[in-house]
Amino acid sequence: xxxxxxxxxxxxxxxxxxxxxxxxxxxxxxxxxxxxxxxxxxxxxxxxxxxxxxxxxxxxxxxxxxxxxxxxxxxxxxxxxxxxxxxxxxxxxxxxxxxxxxxxxxxxxxxxxxxxxxxxxxxxxxxxxxxxxxxxxxxxxxxxxxxxxxxxxxxxxxxxxxxxxxxxxxxxxxxxxxxxxxxxxxxxxxxxxxxxxxxxxxxxxxxxxxxxxxxxxxxxxxxxxxxxxxxxxxxxxxxxxxxxxxxxxxx
Amino acid sequence: xxxxxxxxxxxxxxxxxxxxxxxxxxxxxxxxxxxxxxxxxxxxxxxxxxxxxxxxxxxxxxxxxxxxxxxxxxxxxxxxxxxxxxxxxxxxxxxxxxxxxxxxxxxxxxxxxxxxxxxxxxxxxxxxxxxxxxxxxxxxxxxxxxxxxxxxxxxxxxxxxxxxxxxxxxxxxxxxxxxxxxxxxxxxxxxxxxxxxxxxxxxxxxxxxxxxxxxxxxxxxxxxxxxxxxxxxxxxxxxxxxxxxxxxxxxxxxxxxxxxxxxx
Numbered sequence: 001x002x003x004x005x006x007x008x009x010x011x012x013x014x015x016x017x018x019x020x021x022x023x024x025x026x027x028x029x030x031x032x033x034x035x036x037x038x039x040x041x042x043x044x045x046x047x048x049x050x051x052x053x054x055x056x057x058x059x060x061x062x063x064x065x066x067x068x069x070x071x072x073x074x075x076x077x078x079x080x081x082x083x084x085x086x087x088x089x090x091x092x093x094x095x096x097x098x099x100x101x102x103x104x105x106x107x108x109x110x111x112x113x114x115x116x117x118x119x120x121x122x123x124x125x126x127x128x129x130x131x132x133x134x135x136x137x138x139x140x141x142x143x144x145x146x147x148x149x150x151x152x153x154x155x156x157x158x159x160x161x162x163x164x165x166x167x168x169x170x171x172x173x174x175x176x177x178x179x180x181x182x183x184x185x186x187x188x189x190x191x192x193x194x195x196x197x198x199x200x201x202x203x204x205x206x207x208x209x210x211x212x213x214x215x216x217x218x219x220x221x222x223x224x225x226x227x228x229x230x231x232x233x234x235x236x237x238x239x240x241x242x243x244x245x246x247x248x249x250x251x
Numbered sequence: 252x253x254x255x256x257x258x259x260x261x262x263x264x265x266x267x268x269x270x271x272x273x274x275x276x277x278x279x280x281x282x283x284x285x286x287x288x289x290x291x292x293x294x295x296x297x298x299x300x301x302x303x304x305x306x307x308x309x310x311x312x313x314x315x316x317x318x319x320x321x322x323x324x325x326x327x328x329x330x331x332x333x334x335x336x337x338x339x340x341x342x343x344x345x346x347x348x349x350x351x352x353x354x355x356x357x358x359x360x361x362x363x364x365x366x367x368x369x370x371x372x373x374x375x376x377x378x379x380x381x382x383x384x385x386x387x388x389x390x391x392x393x394x395x396x397x398x399x400x401x402x403x404x405x406x407x408x409x410x411x412x413x414x415x416x417x418x419x420x421x422x423x424x425x426x427x428x429x430x431x432x433x434x435x436x437x438x439x440x441x442x443x444x445x446x447x448x449x450x451x452x453x454x455x456x457x458x459x460x461x462x463x464x465x466x467x468x469x470x471x472x473x474x475x476x477x478x479x480x481x482x483x484x485x486x487x488x489x490x491x492x493x494x495x496x497x498x499x500x501x502x503x504x505x506x507x508x509x510x511x512x513x514x515x
Contacts, residue, residue, distance in 0.1 A: 084353030090271035105362030
């Protein structure tokens with residue numbers, strides 16, 4: 001069964017094509033990484049998948065349901081951090097985590113241990129009682145990921161989860177993502193950090209100009225080289241196609 | 252999990268955010284301290300020999316009549332506008348900041364649906380306004396009791412005035428909820444505050460043109476006598492019920508808009 005699914009999804013922003021017939025699936029137990037240059041459509045794809053954007057065309061599903069209107073039992077198994085996390089600056093770290101636990105469907109009684117466990121798991125113990133507004137950017141990112149994962153989701157979407165993290169935070173998030181996937185969760189991660197992606201992903205999808213332009217095998221020291229070669233090849237083919245379609249060009 | 256559990260969870264989260272909110276803390280302080288002080292103070296000024304010229308003319312309505320009843324009348328008049336403004340600022344923050352800061356996006360795909368979260372926000376705003384109104388009126392009653400005891404005047408008129416102040420304050424607070432919808436569609440806190448200022452100005456224009464009793468934003472103030480005894484007499488139960496209907500209609504509109512929210 002597919003846990004996360006984008007099926008032939010297209011989306012435009014005011015005439016600009018952001019996603020072009022993108023099809024992507026993530027199975028339970030699998031970590032899929034979405035990589036691409038700025039503006040490639042990664043965040044748009046993740047927003048569509050999280051239900052935050054109704055795509056112009058195509059179908060999106062989380063655990064078999066429309067993400068814009070998930071039933072309680074399905075939503076309680078889903079987590080995401082795309083752009084701003086579920087973190088309020090006026091609340092403390094613990095309060096943010098307890099609020100997130102309640103909104104993920106945990107009872108008041110269950111929210112307390114879930115929040116404590118998340119504090120320990122993400123190394124936030126020294127800041128347990130600190131207001132979120134006083135945290136460093138890296139610790140805010142840790143808190144955001146903790147808020148999205150404290151209910152042990154079966155389907156998880158993370159947009160640039162390690163962008164502000166120190167090496168210790170990167171290792172923590174890597175362990176968290178792999179641990180969730182090993183427990184059966186489907187995880188979709190977008191990232192610019194190719195070496196990081198290479199360490200955690202089972203599959204790497206390259207997105208360019210809103211299109212899926214191919215897959216890269218994780219591992220190896222030449223991932224960056226293979227990525228740029230794929231992007232260049234996509235640009236070359238797109239230019240050739242455009243030339244063929246113009247009057248006077250070969251068809 | 253029971254059917255009401257998601258609403259309970261959202262309510263407790265929103266209530267915590269309200270308790271930590273600078274906007275709510277400031278507004279609470281202004282309502283429960285400034286309104287009673289203003290109510291007692293304006294009556295004291297009106298009955299003081301120092302009130303002469305334009306000030307005396309402006310405060311003529313407070314210069315005579317039962318002392319305690321006049322305190323509570325002033326409280327009702329101030330509250331009818333103050334709760335609208337306080338509530339309007341609060342909902343502008345509560346709803347607008349989620350969309351401005353991007354946390355609204357994180358409210359998608361949760362076990363507690365967005366419509367339930369929006370409903371909880373409205374209920375928390377109403378509960379907060381209700382507590383503020385009750386405390387403000389109670390503080391005014393106590394302050395009035397102290398003043399009337401010192402002057403030896405009767406305190407009997409205070410209770411009817413307190414009822415008027417409670418109703419006017421609650422109606423004013425309920426009228427703030429359409430600004431939750433405005434904050435949602437404009438996705439801007441400042442834009443919502445601009446709308447609030449515009450509505451206060453529009454209400455003045457409507458009253459100046461002689462309308463008002465059927466205009467929900469004017470009816471509570473006119474009923475308390477802010478537009479004079481003739482305008483107050485023209486406001487009856489249907490007009491007040493129309494003003495009271497604004498809160499549930501606005502809540503339904505906000506919940507529906509949050510359910511259909513997209514491109515966040």
